[in-house]
Amino acid sequence: MRFSKGRNFMFRVPEGRELVGFINEFAKKNNVLIGTVSAIGTLRNPKIGYFLETEKKYKVMELSGVYELVSLSGNISLKDGESFAHIHVALGDSEGKLWGGHLVEGEVFVAEVYIQELLGEPLERKPQENGLTLWDAEPL
């Protein structure tokens, strides 16, 4: 699918807010239907997921304490007709070691977020047999 660039948003999330929910809310409020997301900051007690292919579900790892949000990348598209953010993170501990995965939730200490809106045909997630909710794959 081809898209053109829309609006750019850059903002800081208030301390104490849950990051995934905040980004979803922001996208809905600002009518961002498709886009890319990136962020840096610090999260408290983040939960990250690892998809178990054979069990068709996420194993959720609950990290406790404060983690550097070294990198966050993700996208926004439609799921059940609403803006939906899919987000992956690399989180650094106090020794600089990284944890990584699908961000399930995380309380914000600091989060500086950048969203690039994309304009074009709607991009919709649909449930797949593998247990994931994905876009249709694009044939060459």
Ligand code: ZN
């Ligand atoms: Zn994921």
